[in-house]
Amino acid sequence: MLSTAQTLDKQDSLAGLRQQFLLPQNTVYLDGNSLGPLPVAAKERAVEVVNQQWGQDLITSWNQHAWIDLPQQCGELIAPVIGAAPGQVICCDSISVNLFKVLSGALKMQQGRQKVVTTKDNFPTDIYVIEGLKQQLGAASCELVLSDESDIEAQLDESVAMLLLTQVNFRSGRLLDMQRITEAAHARGILVIWDLAHSAGALPVKLDECKADFAVGCTYKYLNGGPGAPAFIYVAHRHQTAFKQPLSGWMGHAAPFSFDSDYAPVQGVKQNLSGTPAVIAMSVLEAALSIWSQVDMLQVRQKSLAMGEFFLECLKACELDKELVCVSPDSALERGSQLAFQHEQAYAICQAWIDAGVIADFRAPDLLRIGFTPLYVSFEELWIAVNKLKLIIENKDYLSEAYQSLQTVT
Amino acid sequence: MLSTAQTLDKQDSLAGLRQQFLLPQNTVYLDGNSLGPLPVAAKERAVEVVNQQWGQDLITSWNQHAWIDLPQQCGELIAPVIGAAPGQVICCDSISVNLFKVLSGALKMQQGRQKVVTTKDNFPTDIYVIEGLKQQLGAASCELVLSDESDIEAQLDESVAMLLLTQVNFRSGRLLDMQRITEAAHARGILVIWDLAHSAGALPVKLDECKADFAVGCTYKYLNGGPGAPAFIYVAHRHQTAFKQPLSGWMGHAAPFSFDSDYAPVQGVKQNLSGTPAVIAMSVLEAALSIWSQVDMLQVRQKSLAMGEFFLECLKACELDKELVCVSPDSALERGSQLAFQHEQAYAICQAWIDAGVIADFRAPDLLRIGFTPLYVSFEELWIAVNKLKLIIENKDYLSEAYQSLQTVT
Numbered sequence: 001m002l003s004t005a006q007t008l009d010k011q012d013s014l015a016g017l018r019q020q021f022l023l024p025q026n027t028v029y030l031d032g033n034s035l036g037p038l039p040v041a042a043k044e045r046a047v048e049v050v051n052q053q054w055g056q057d058l059i060t061s062w063n064q065h066a067w068i069d070l071p072q073q074c075g076e077l078i079a080p081v082i083g084a085a086p087g088q089v090i091c092c093d094s095i096s097v098n099l100f101k102v103l104s105g106a107l108k109m110q111q112g113r114q115k116v117v118t119t120k121d122n123f124p125t126d127i128y129v130i131e132g133l134k135q136q137l138g139a140a141s142c143e144l145v146l147s148d149e150s151d152i153e154a155q156l157d158e159s160v161a162m163l164l165l166t167q168v169n170f171r172s173g174r175l176l177d178m179q180r181i182t183e184a185a186h187a188r189g190i191l192v193i194w195d196l197a198h199s200a201g202a203l204p205v206k207l208d209e210c211k212a213d214f215a216v217g218c219t220y221k222y223l224n225g226g227p228g229a230p231a232f233i234y235v236a237h238r239h240q241t242a243f244k245q246p247l248s249g250w251m252g253h254a255a256p257f258s259f260d261s262d263y264a265p266v267q268g269v270k271q272n273l274s275g276t277p278a279v280i281a282m283s284v285l286e287a288a289l290s291i292w293s294q295v296d297m298l299q300v301r302q303k304s305l306a307m308g309e310f311f312l313e314c315l316k317a318c319e320l321d322k323e324l325v326c327v328s329p330d331s332a333l334e335r336g337s338q339l340a341f342q343h344e345q346a347y348a349i350c351q352a353w354i355d356a357g358v359i360a361d362f363r364a365p366d367l368l369r370i371g372f373t374p375l376y377v378s379f380e381e382l383w384i385a386v387n388k389l390k391l392i393i394e395n396k397d398y399l400s401e402a403y404q405s406l407q408t409v410t
Numbered sequence: 411m412l413s414t415a416q417t418l419d420k421q422d423s424l425a426g427l428r429q430q431f432l433l434p435q436n437t438v439y440l441d442g443n444s445l446g447p448l449p450v451a452a453k454e455r456a457v458e459v460v461n462q463q464w465g466q467d468l469i470t471s472w473n474q475h476a477w478i479d480l481p482q483q484c485g486e487l488i489a490p491v492i493g494a495a496p497g498q499v500i501c502c503d504s505i506s507v508n509l510f511k512v513l514s515g516a517l518k519m520q521q522g523r524q525k526v527v528t529t530k531d532n533f534p535t536d537i538y539v540i541e542g543l544k545q546q547l548g549a550a551s552c553e554l555v556l557s558d559e560s561d562i563e564a565q566l567d568e569s570v571a572m573l574l575l576t577q578v579n580f581r582s583g584r585l586l587d588m589q590r591i592t593e594a595a596h597a598r599g600i601l602v603i604w605d606l607a608h609s610a611g612a613l614p615v616k617l618d619e620c621k622a623d624f625a626v627g628c629t630y631k632y633l634n635g636g637p638g639a640p641a642f643i644y645v646a647h648r649h650q651t652a653f654k655q656p657l658s659g660w661m662g663h664a665a666p667f668s669f670d671s672d673y674a675p676v677q678g679v680k681q682n683l684s685g686t687p688a689v690i691a692m693s694v695l696e697a698a699l700s701i702w703s704q705v706d707m708l709q710v711r712q713k714s715l716a717m718g719e720f721f722l723e724c725l726k727a728c729e730l731d732k733e734l735v736c737v738s739p740d741s742a743l744e745r746g747s748q749l750a751f752q753h754e755q756a757y758a759i760c761q762a763w764i765d766a767g768v769i770a771d772f773r774a775p776d777l778l779r780i781g782f783t784p785l786y787v788s789f790e791e792l793w794i795a796v797n798k799l800k801l802i803i804e805n806k807d808y809l810s811e812a813y814q815s816l817q818t819v820t
Contacts, residue, residue, distance in 0.1 A: 024466045031469045038465035050456040050694070054637055055448035056434045059441045067637060076722040094685020096659025097507055104546055120671060125685065132658030136514055139545075146671065220686070227464055227477060227689035248542030249506025250535035258774055261530060261556065263538040274534065275504020277629070279637035282692045284460070331753035359468060364668055370499060 001317050005379035008310065014303055014374050015297070020291055021224075021376045028381040028388075030360040033198060033338050033371030036224030036288075045287035046407040049280055061279075070282040071230075071251075071273055076196035077289035078223070081297065082196060082215065083206035088237055090269045091219070091230045091282060092251075095197060098233045099129040099164070101272055106144060106162055106191050106214060107133070109242050113161035117145045119152065123170045126195055130164065149174065153184050160190045164196050167205065168198035168336030171363050173328045175203070175336045178210045179355075186211065191239075194249060197221065200232075202337035202373075203304065204297040207234055214239070222337070222373060223292075225285035235269045249274030276285055303374035304337040310379055311339060311370065314386035321395055327367065341368045348398035349389075355403075358385045411727050415789035424713055424784050430701055431634070431786045438791040438798075440522070440770040443608060443748050443781025446634030446698075455697035459690055480692040481640075481661075481683055487699035488633070488642050491707065492606060492625065493616035495646060498647055500679045501640045501692060508541040508626040508643045509574070511655035511682055512671035515545070516624060517552060518599050519652050523571035523599075527555045529562065533580045540574065559584065563594050570600045577615065578746030581773050583738045585746045588620045589795070595669055596621065600699075601649075607631065610642075612747035612783075613714065614707040616757065617644055624649070632747070632783060633702075635695035640688055645679045659684030682693055701785070713784035714747040720789055721780065723747060724796035733803055737777065748781045758808035759799075765797045765813075 009015060022038045023029055029037060050394055053061040061067050067115065074091035082089070103116065116130050127144070134142040147155045148401065156163065163185045168175050179193060185192045194215040199205050201222030207215055215234035219225035235243055244265065250256045251273035254266045265271040311333055316319045324341035343349060343366060350362040360370045418662065419425060432448045433439055439447055461473040466651030472478050484501035492499070500702040513526065526540050537554070544552040557565045559579065562728060566573065573595045578585050588604060595602045604625040609615050617625055625644035629635035645653055654675060660666045661683035664676045675681040719742055723729045734751035753776060769779045802808055 005675075006556065007534065022461075022465045024468070027468075027691040029468065034468045035464075037468060038460065043460055043465065046456055046460040050448065050453055050636070051432075054445075055432045057445060058434070058437075058439065059445045059771065060764065061637070093507065094501065094659065096661075096685035097503065100657050100684075108546075122671075123660075124663070124666075124673075127671050128658045128660060131673045132656040135654065135658075136518075136656035139666070155767055175685060202664070218686070227471070227691075228686045228692070230688070232687065244545065246546035247507055247510050248538045248545075249504065250533075253534070253538065259534050261532075261534060262539050262657050263534075272434060274510075275506035275641065276628070276638045278640070278688055279690050280456070280639075280694060281688050282638070284690060297736075354470065359470070361469065406663045 001314055002380070002383055005383040008306065011251055011377070012303060013299055015378065017291065017295070018376045023376065025356050028358045028385045029377065030358060030370045030385060032373030033221050034361050035220055035227055036222060036373070037376060038202070039224050039288045039291060041287040041290055042284045046284050049283040051320060067277070067279045070279065070286060071277050072270065074282055074286050074289060075127065075269070077286065077292065078200065078219070080202050081292050082217070082234065083208055084234055085208055088269055089232055089234045090272055091232045091285065092273050093231055095195065095216050095218050095231045096125045096129055097247070098231050098272070099126060099275070100133065100195050101247055102214045102216060102233065102337065103133050103162065103164070105243045105245040106193065106320060107200070108244065110161035110191060111239040113159060114141055115143045115145050115160045116162045116164060117147055117152070117155045117160050117358065118164040119149045120146045121149060121169065121171065121193070122166050123197065126164055126166060127171060144276065152181060156185055156190055158188055158190050162193060163190050164193045164195065166195040166197060170198055171367055171369070172340050173335045174337040175334055178206065178212065181186050182210045194405060198338070200334050203301045212236065224288045226281065226288065228281070229285045230282055232267070233272045235272070245272055247274040251275060251277065295375070296405055300374045304372050305332045307372040307374065307377070307379065307382060308332055308335060308339055311382050311386065314383055318386055318390040320386070320390060320393060324368065337373065338369060340361055343368060345398050349392060349401040351403035352392045352398040352400070356388045358388050390398045411724055411794055412790070415720070418716065418789040422713060422788070423709055425788065427701065427705070427785045433786065436767050438768045438795045439787065440768065440780045440795060442783030443612070443631050444771050445630055445637055446632060446783070449634050449698045449701060451700055452634070452636060452694045455623050456694050471611040477687070477689045480689065480696060481687050482680065484692055484696050484699060485642060485679070487628070487702065488610065488695065491702050492610050492627070492644065493614065493618055494581040494644055495618055498679055499642055499644045501642045501695065502683050502687065503641055505605065505626050505628050505641045506535045506539055507657070508641050508682070509536060510543065511657055512624045512626060512643065513539060513543050513572065513574070513604050515653045516603065516656040518654065520571035523569060524551055525553045525555050525570045526572045526574060527557055527562070527565045527570050528574040529559045530556045531559060531579065531581065532576050533605070535606065536574055536576060562591060566595055566600055568598055569599065572603060573600050574603045574605065576605040576607060578612065580608055581779070582750050583745045583748040583779055585744055588616065588622065592620045592622055608746050608748070613711045614709060622646060629695055634698045636691065636698065638691070639695045640692055643679070643682045645682065650678050653674060655682055657684040661687065662687060677771055705785070710784045711717040714782050715742045717747055717782040717787070717789065717792060718742055718745060719783065721792050721796065724793055728796055728800040730796070730800060730803060734778065747783070748779060751778045752776050753778060755808050758813040760803045761801060761813035762808040762810070763799060766802060768795045769796050
């Protein structure tokens with residue numbers, strides 16, 4: 001298997017990008033689906049924005065360094081990665097806050113319908129935000145419908161206002177068919193919100209082509225924007241006049257610096273801005289995003305699929321495929337860029353693996369989750385990771401007391 | 411006046427704090443009420459959180475460097491500065507977003523009342539957020555009432571649900587009487603939200619003592635947290651059970667990492683958390699906040715008042731007090747920590763002053779706004795600033811074309 005890995009690495013057209021990231025020595029990082037690593041450009045920008053722009057140029061940086069344009073600028077850098085033409089994506093706030101904006105605004109556009117359908121095992125914040133909106137508006141205006149992931153289309157009828165789906169399941173990695181589901185929803189007059197947390201930067205997303213209505217996503221996973229980096233929001237051009245979100249802060253005003261007391265939203269996706277942008281975080285993000293102009297998302301997908309398959313082969317070769325039960329779809333084409341394995345000792349195994357220099361993550365109650373990030377992980381590293389895992393499992397290292405105490409993890 | 415300035419500087423017990431800030435050479439910074447300068451500790455922390463915590467320790471930093479606790483940690487550092495006992499302040503999101511949370515949640519507590527009173531010349535985002543909530547809930551559930559600043563108490567009757575006031579007016583610097591107004595509102599069953607944007611870190615704020623119900627504030631002005639740093643929110647202990655805010659994201663859940671599909675809010679002020687915290691921004695903020703444990707807010711107030719009075723005296727001595735019409739209250743005790751002057755050429759004067767090494771700011775349509783920040787500005791600097799202003803105005807330097815074109819400013 002090692003020689004196969006080395007051959008695959010030699011053929012890898014993305015291999016050169018690794019040098020644009022700073023990763024710790026002797027570490028295999030399989031958790032870029034939770035927190036992307038530090039890009040060299042982001043490290044440099046952090047120093048620049050703090051020491052020079054804030055420290056020396058102070059308030060004049062709003063103009064001099066175009067701080068005021070960062071949300072749009074970052075949005076336009078993300079747009080091609082998620083298949084969006086310009087003018088439809090902007091960076092701001094968190095996914096949770098952006099979901100509230102989109103759900104509130106879109107529900108207003110769907111007068112007479114109040115159901116919001118989502119999946120039972122969607123990432124909890126997506127469900128919680130619908131619950132929060134329901135609490136606020138009352139059950140007569142907003143009703144939460146939880147669907148099985150395998151049964152979404154059966155839930156779609158003319159009483160449904162909105163369908164909120166995460167394109168790639170955060171646990172299993174299952175990839176939903178954006179095109180087909182969006183079409184099925186539109187046929188019944190339903191608006192669709194796609195949460196791209198686990199797909200933006202992981203695979204080619206085609207929002208415009210699939211006629212998606214709205215989308216949200218985060219930038220700290222596959223987009224490597226830094227811990228807690230600002231999220232983004234997509235509003236399709238055709239909805240930008242009718243859509244009005246309720247968190248109407250001064251940055252979404254047509255003329256924020258005229259300090260009018262009447263709120264007049266700016267035209268376009270920029271109306272989603274609310275408060276003052278998070279300048280330091282967004283500058284770092286902007287630098288991190290610069291890498292995507294050099295990347296072909298089809299190549300990313302190709303390598304990601306190959307990595308997943310190679311990882312499974314390594315597991316098999318090491319006879320770990322019985323001990324670790326794969327809960328991700330069998331077909332690579334039905335997966336995002338991750339694999340999840342069930343094991344009653346998943347937490348302890350994950351901790352022991354980290355100690356051995358391989359970082360993956362644990363998802364309650366019993367999943368070991370492995371992310372494949374083609375920009376900076378090699379096939380040889382996957383081979384190393386599986387071999388270390390083999391030792392941990394064979395020797396039952398994970399039973400050590402140090403690995404058994406459950407801590408908060410993200 | 412110079413010798414007076416030098417005497418005042420010698421007597422200044424806060425003078426030693428200046429060395430904890432990095433300010434550009436040969437610059438007098440009178441705009442800390444818009445963007446506080448870079449604290450040495452924040453500069454160091456930025457490198458630490460980016461290079462070491464993100465770059466080297468990666469995802470393990472959520473536990474290892476307690477990223478998960480940053481919102482509470484920052485909140486507890488702010489609490490004593492605004493007169494709040496522990497457990498009532500948390501850092502998150504922006505003022506605009508936090509206002510939406512507080513207004514929504516508090517309005518629910520005031521069943522049968524729908525009026526939200528604020529002042530006509532409040533900072534626009536405060537008004538816009540009420541307008542957004544009104545759009546979302548409908549006029550029958552939320553009504554905006556705009557009051558003159560001089561006439562607030564006349565608006566307060568039993569039909570009013572909420573009173574939203576900014577303690578220090580962003581233009582004039584007028585300081586409202588928190589104690590008296592809060593009492594008057596409570597006597598009529600009205601809940602009061604204080605916006606501390608221009609008072610947190612500027613003067614002793616006494617939320618608990620005044621029995622304030624809710625407060626919001628930003629950290630990038632007098633608290634020096636960095637451009638676009640996260641905001642904060644205060645919920646008085648007595649309201650923490652009844653108050654439920656609608657932006658219910660996973661970080662406000664009682665057990666975010668158990669990934670339950672039902673939203674169960676965590677007890678206390680922490681329920682105001684919504685999405686993943688802005689780790690880089692909040693780490694920098696935490697370092698910036700460390701200075702406040704060394705500072706007595708009464709001394710800050712004393713120096714701030716003296717700075718305002720000394721600045722006015724310098725203007726008078728330079729015979730500028732007729733040309734620049736002070737629109738701030740005459741009595742120092744009725745002002746926050748700023749002065750505003752009307753001049754039809756205020757924008758151009760501000761630009762020319764910046765070129766001469768004195769940074770203040772302009773507020774549309776015709777105000778020159780000067781902030782006094784006792785932690786890092788000396789009396790001698792005020793004297794230098796006024797003397798430079800005298801030259802600009804005497805020589806009409808501001809008429810130069812370079813200073814006449816209006817740009818975006820914050």
